[in-house]
Amino acid sequence: MLKIRNLHARLADDGREILKGVDLAVGAGEVHAIMGPNGSGKSTLAAVLAGRDGYEVTCGTVRYFGRDLLAMPADERAREGLFLAFQYPVELPGVNNMYFLRTALNAGRRHRGEPELDAGQFLRAVRAKLKELDIGEDLLQRAVNVGFSGGEKKRNEIFQMAMLEPRLAILDETDSGLDIDALRIVASGVNRQRAPDRAIVMITHYQRLLDYVEPDRVHVLQDGYIVESGDKSLAIELERRGYGPVGDAA
Amino acid sequence: MSAIVDFPVKPEARPYLDSALGSAGEPDWLVRHRRRSLARFAEQGFPSRRGEAWRYLDLRPLEQSPLPPAAAGGRVSPAELDGIVFADAAYRLVLVDGWFAPELSTIAPLPAGIWFGSTMAALDARPELVRDALEISAIDGDRSFSALNGALFSDGFVLDVAAGVVLDRPIEIVHFASGAIPSSLHTRSLVALGVESRVRLVESFAGSGRYWRNDAVTLRLDAGAELDRVILIEEAADALHFGDVGAVLGKASRLDGFALLLGGRTVRHEVTVRSAGEGAHCGLYGAFLLADRQEANIVTTVEHLAERGETREIFKGVATGRAHGAFQGRITVRPAAQKADAHMLSRNLLLGAHAAIDTKPELEIFADDVKCSHGAAVGDLDEAALFYLLARGIPHDQARRILVEAFLREAVEIVEPTAVREHLLSRLTRRLAMLEE
Numbered sequence: 001m002l003k004i005r006n007l008h009a010r011l012a013d014d015g016r017e018i019l020k021g022v023d024l025a026v027g028a029g030e031v032h033a034i035m036g037p038n039g040s041g042k043s044t045l046a047a048v049l050a051g052r053d054g055y056e057v058t059c060g061t062v063r064y065f066g067r068d069l070l071a072m073p074a075d076e077r078a079r080e081g082l083f084l085a086f087q088y089p090v091e092l093p094g095v096n097n098m099y100f101l102r103t104a105l106n107a108g109r110r111h112r113g114e115p116e117l118d119a120g121q122f123l124r125a126v127r128a129k130l131k132e133l134d135i136g137e138d139l140l141q142r143a144v145n146v147g148f149s150g151g152e153k154k155r156n157e158i159f160q161m162a163m164l165e166p167r168l169a170i171l172d173e174t175d176s177g178l179d180i181d182a183l184r185i186v187a188s189g190v191n192r193q194r195a196p197d198r199a200i201v202m203i204t205h206y207q208r209l210l211d212y213v214e215p216d217r218v219h220v221l222q223d224g225y226i227v228e229s230g231d232k233s234l235a236i237e238l239e240r241r242g243y244g245p246v247g248d249a250a
Numbered sequence: 251m252s253a254i255v256d257f258p259v260k261p262e263a264r265p266y267l268d269s270a271l272g273s274a275g276e277p278d279w280l281v282r283h284r285r286r287s288l289a290r291f292a293e294q295g296f297p298s299r300r301g302e303a304w305r306y307l308d309l310r311p312l313e314q315s316p317l318p319p320a321a322a323g324g325r326v327s328p329a330e331l332d333g334i335v336f337a338d339a340a341y342r343l344v345l346v347d348g349w350f351a352p353e354l355s356t357i358a359p360l361p362a363g364i365w366f367g368s369t370m371a372a373l374d375a376r377p378e379l380v381r382d383a384l385e386i387s388a389i390d391g392d393r394s395f396s397a398l399n400g401a402l403f404s405d406g407f408v409l410d411v412a413a414g415v416v417l418d419r420p421i422e423i424v425h426f427a428s429g430a431i432p433s434s435l436h437t438r439s440l441v442a443l444g445v446e447s448r449v450r451l452v453e454s455f456a457g458s459g460r461y462w463r464n465d466a467v468t469l470r471l472d473a474g475a476e477l478d479r480v481i482l483i484e485e486a487a488d489a490l491h492f493g494d495v496g497a498v499l500g501k502a503s504r505l506d507g508f509a510l511l512l513g514g515r516t517v518r519h520e521v522t523v524r525s526a527g528e529g530a531h532c533g534l535y536g537a538f539l540l541a542d543r544q545e546a547n548i549v550t551t552v553e554h555l556a557e558r559g560e561t562r563e564i565f566k567g568v569a570t571g572r573a574h575g576a577f578q579g580r581i582t583v584r585p586a587a588q589k590a591d592a593h594m595l596s597r598n599l600l601l602g603a604h605a606a607i608d609t610k611p612e613l614e615i616f617a618d619d620v621k622c623s624h625g626a627a628v629g630d631l632d633e634a635a636l637f638y639l640l641a642r643g644i645p646h647d648q649a650r651r652i653l654v655e656a657f658l659r660e661a662v663e664i665v666e667p668t669a670v671r672e673h674l675l676s677r678l679t680r681r682l683a684m685l686e687e
Contacts, residue, residue: 078643094656
């Protein structure tokens, strides 16, 4: 589904190289965790995959279902089923949540040649998912993320993911800033999204989330490339020994 | 025919000197007032761009092709007002080309304590009130277009509300231009609210063809009175609109004004408030959306003269294409106006390399115990917000449109009651959709 080969990327404004040769392959139905210390390039990797401005890919390729992902604009990537759950979800004053989500959903449906949902159909679809994530219906009438607590914002990201049903979901530090109850809700929301035709990549600093969402593969990103990969036991080991200097891991 | 006059005349004023001054049978004081006003206009001519107050608008097209005052009798069918009118109005007064159109208006039966009608009718029903308002505003300075208005106004509306009277449903005034002949429309109106009375006004300006609207309104709020006034400017694409509002606020009175500028080639919306009574509240809000070669200029001047006055101003603007918007806001706090609390904010979106927005908030403070601030910003759409929409699959153009609409909707959200707010939002959405095509 996703094949990253020797990916190098730098910041467009000061030219600083952040990703220095990332290799990663994610197959359908798999859940991967990418761990690493602050500043290792985790969020940059998520941003580059989602197509955010401000980064230059200087080397390497990213294939998504065989297509060149980097050649697609951000909105097209999303319509092709790539979803990024933001580390810091953006507040959109004046944009109603329900309108926002229906517009996004219908953009994807149009792209796939499916009929658009009208307000009534959409509302029925929404209600079921809201319940699963323990989100009140009043959320729909509010402006996107405006006045939401940190936990509500993260839950809203997972709610959007549940509605948009992506093929590849990248969760950028979705666990950060959550108390244990919110973490459980978010984690069960993610677990419900596990499916044979869907891949999930969780970017996280801590092993905590992995107690609730069990990954198939764990990777350690350090200083711009993946220094170590393993199964879920690697996460437990990392928790014990911490992120050492590059090279020590072996 | 050329008028023979005994006062100096600026060349651009000359074409207006032959105009008939008012209608037959007007009281002597008004005839004198019109003559004085005309002389004042003739001496001053058009406002100069060299002065601060008019520096942002280009008046040359108006100088080059003068627009004579509109005659009465312009025809407008009720169907033409569809959409423009506010459906939930308690009363509606329609002015066509600046003349009262009784067949399109619904102004009776009025509750006790409210007088509402055309300015011409008020000359009979409320002569002192009208005379006071005209003669007082005539002395305040160098406003040449207001002087021309004083000389030439055809009609307008007067709302006189007695002490303690409260009307919750909005009163509507529709200013419509029939567009039959290129012309100037001069309207003069007055709102006088008695002690602790409360009303809401919705005024809309629209039309077709080429015209110059020169509208002047006086607002007088007695102690504890409350006025909510919403104006919606949807003038024709070729029209000029100069609106001049002068307000005097009594003790603990509340004025809240909202202006939505959507249509017109050149629009100037000026509000001058004398916050004269202790603890008066003045809220001035608004938004403009400009495209093509539209120009808009919002000018506010609030003068605090008494203690514990409060002023809130928030104006938002969007300019695309080759449009030019400008906000000039000034709050003055006089020495006696201790404990004034005044905030002014101007936020603007500049879309495209050829659009321009100027913003100039100013505070002038002569008292020492005050809380005053201002802020201004001009920028492009927020990159993080745009990416958030893109990352959800919303196509680029649609994402930009959603953010522009959200920016302006947020400005309108402040309007009460819901029915008026929804009316403004639907007009805004319609205008945005038109710009899409």
